[in-house]
Amino acid sequence: MVKNIFDLADERKPLLIWGTVFHVIASMFAAAPYVFIYLILKELFENSIHPQKALVLIGGAAGCLLLQGLFLYWANSLTFINGCLMIGDLRLELGNFIRKLPMGFFTSKQVGDLNVLMTEDLCKIEDIPSTVYPKIVTGLLTPAFISAFLFVIDWRLTLATLAGVPIAAAIYVGNQKLLQKLTKFQKKSVVEANSRMIEYIQGIPVLKAFNQTGAKFEKLEKALDSYKQANLNLVNQLAIPSVAFSGFLELGFVAIVCVGTYIIFSGKLTISTFLLFLVIGLRFYEPLSELFELSGMTRMMDVALERVMATLEEAPLPETTEQQQLKSFNIEFKNVSFSYDQVPVLRSISFNVSERSMTALVGPSGSGKTTITNLIARFWDVDSGEILIGGVNIKNLKTDELLSHISIVFQNVYLFNDTILNNIKFGKTNATLEEVIAATKAAQCHEFIENLPQGYETVIGEGGSTLSGGEKQRISIARAILKNAPIVLLDEATASVDPENEILLQKAINLLVESKTLIVIAHRLPTIISADQILVIDNGEILERGKHNELVKNADGSYNRLWNSQQKARGWKLNTERLSTVKN
Template identity: 45%
Template sequence: MIRQLLKVVGPEHGRPVRRMLAALAVGAVLQGIAFALLVPVLQALFGSDPDSVWPWIWVLLGVSFLYCVAYYDSLRTGFQAGATLSRSLHHRIGDQVATLPLGWFAPERVGQLGQLATKSVMDIMGVPAHLLRPLVTSYLTPATVVALMYVFDWRLALAATLTVPVIVLVYRWSAGLTRKADEARTAAHAVTGGRVVEFAQLQPVLRVFGRSGPSAGTRGLDDALHTQYETSRRVLVTGVPGLISFALVVQAAFSVILVSGTYLALDGSLDVAKLLAILVLAARFTEPIAETAVLGSTLRTARSALDRVSALLEEPALPRPDDPRVPDGNGVEFENVAFSYDGTPVLCGVSLTMSEGTMTALVGPSGSGKTTVSKLIPRFWDVDAGVVRVGGVDVRDIDPEVLMSRISVVFQDVYLFEGTILDNIRVGRPTASDAEVREVARLARVEEIVHRLPDGWDTKVGEGGALLSGGERQRVSIARAILKDAPIVLLDEATASLDPENEQAVQEALSVLTAGRTLLVIAHRLQTVAAADQILLLDEGKIAEHGTHDQLVAADGRYAAFWTERNRAKRWSLAGRHS
């Protein structure tokens, strides 16, 4: 675990941890020496010349003083190591996250990342603060005690040595009993936490449907709580036999030394004073070992946290080109592109060309691969086969920062950061002045929102923009896209689920954003689709039809059926019931 801890911290931040380990090792050895010095002290006290104990007393005091110095140094470096761990782990996690493909950030991954950056980091911080000391002591102090026992009586030292393999085997067996159950319990706790948050978020829906009482829990939450209870009970049931067995074998080790010493004393080959002193030493041999049983669950929790952080740090980063190329223009091209999610094919042999300054509309049924096409252009993922080019260059050969600087994306689901509206718009170009930010806000009709808010431009938008409506968040998102001023714009259902007033405002903002740019639109609005320079109809991951609106309607194929259905839906109305 110590080796894994140093690996997670990284070589540049491992110095405080190594210093603490050195102080702990010195302290553990000095503690073992101090215990061993009890043998000559007790032997002198019970011998014929008690005054001969003083030299040993002074040596014992000197070793004890050195142990106190090492103990103090280990405490001080332990706090430094804990602070270093917190800082370095968050930096390493942040640096690693910044290199991962954007497609890695699925909703479930974001939740796991949040837990990893909080609870897992806290669990790891507890290693130098609370776990390394007993862990190092449980190994080095008994080893020092046994080594020094050979100085006083090799036979009892040998008896102690022979018990060590048995203790190690039983410890590993007892740890193995609860390892799987512990992992299941940790996973169950994570699921339950997510279900509790989900239950809180669902309160408006539950109350609207009359489920506001104490029994109005969701099925998922009930199942998660039951699973958590069962896994916790399983940890208890499987762990108790191991704990009892380990405690028994540690006591048995002391009994072996006691019986061996008694036999030697009765045989006359070992005097009683030395026997009593060595038995005190043997007790100090078993005590640190017994403490490891108490730490078992905590150690497994820390190891599990280390495993999760290690797994994140080992996630393959988005490959960067060794010799990056600069795109020549802003056209987009797909050539025989194939892509799959976890082995499930999504796109198969897709080829298309989006000429610079033109508008391309993607239409098709849900799950046909429209959003995937839009996410392969900014390289959220790398394709399984084929090539995606921007400006005639494979996106894998373009520096990621250069590629992203050329692309603005406006998705249906908008996330705003905690802060003011100005802060969120400035994300598009952090170096922009307040005047530039307010100008794009005017173009995106965000000013209308600001004038209605109590604190104007300084109004906080809340976590994820919760204090704004969906249409207002969309306008802020478009404003920051305008501020970025990228030559390629990707719109994924940007006006879906908006009320007519917000839709009109967003459409006017989009007209400013998309003017003269290479534009890819995923939309169902008839006006938007019909105005495109080319329309691609995707079905089952393939381009089923391709052409202009007039060409596709005249072809009387799938697009024509789509168009007819949309026109019919547009004329739908709710008829009132007459009595």
């Protein structure tokens, strides 16, 4: 843990070192008053102390306590401030780092796992440099300095004082494996409970519809029960080792009394020395006992730190060091293959998308359409082959440079808990209100925004929960239009739009084609009949390519079958006669 903290400190390492030095000095001054106590006791029992000498000794002890407080203040100031700054830097580093990871990292994690990582784990780590690390330093060094002083006074009683320490240390070390196992199980239960709680909250409409709220949602109930049991196990199984540790540690005080009494009767020990060891014996074990009490907390922090370090050791998408500028925005796939979890998704596909043209991707669900758009935005890297934009392999472009040229409208729209204005300006924060309004008019959402209570300043719920699916879709299209990127990727942009607005949105999409390189994933084939190129994809392969009029003429083709099935579906009506028969 300490090594990892120093590694994380990076350029703040000197401050952490100075804080450690000040804690060491403070520990020395914490032990120093016992020297003056010993001298005072010795003078008292020898009947030779004078008031002036007593004041000097008392002043020396007070001075040591004052210096201890002063160095402790400096040490805590450095460690607390440095700890907060370190974790602040770590939060930013982690947030910046995970955006560079391939999307596979996120799809393999539960949302509760990432939530715990970014909140609870970092909060636990924050206490390591500011609180726990200083306590470990002082908890070890203060007894060490006191032991060194006592050894000079009387080595026999010093050994008696330390009699229980080896056994207590063995209990501490032996307990660490159990503690590590319990804390990892506890962390796992935290992640599971957090994931199920988020799932429960996000799925409330479905749970209500199927009457599965409250205790009826067994997954949440089991997760919370597991979390409770994990915490109870952690407390219960640490109770006996904790009592045993304290008991054997303080066995030294019994040894002081027994050994001291024996030596006094032998005439080889002064009363003052015996009293000194009795006084110190009552305080000597407190720092060590605190270390054991901290062990549970430190193990939890270790687990949190391991999770953060493991995330930072994930392999990000390789970033080029060269800075290239794109001069054109045609897209080319050259023998691109891609697998996810060793399951082939795309199989050596090749196609060209001319600049300022519209290419539509059609095919059944799971055929690889969305994967193509994700690869263009480099959310993943291809297994083999190349993706070129303007003749440049996207791997040779900096990620920020690549994404600055791409606007994406996702099938599942996510809006932030902010004003509609700020959500639309997300891709162009310096846009004027006039530019925003022009984009919303093009996306056919200006009118409904104007009718909201605060218009463009209306705050929408998290994820856009206060808006309908079609309204969210149109705002996301306005956001893409406002960004004004030369490449636009639309993943089923009209899926959640009513028939009336679908026609208007189609006009907006057609306007985009005049100046953008547009790739559209579509399930509604009538929306893409004007596309310059249609690619029919199934099982990761391109089965057909061409324009609508060409493809629909191929009676044996997949596109023709899709087109005919959708035309038949449009004429589908509910069988009211059969329905009335069922009712009767």
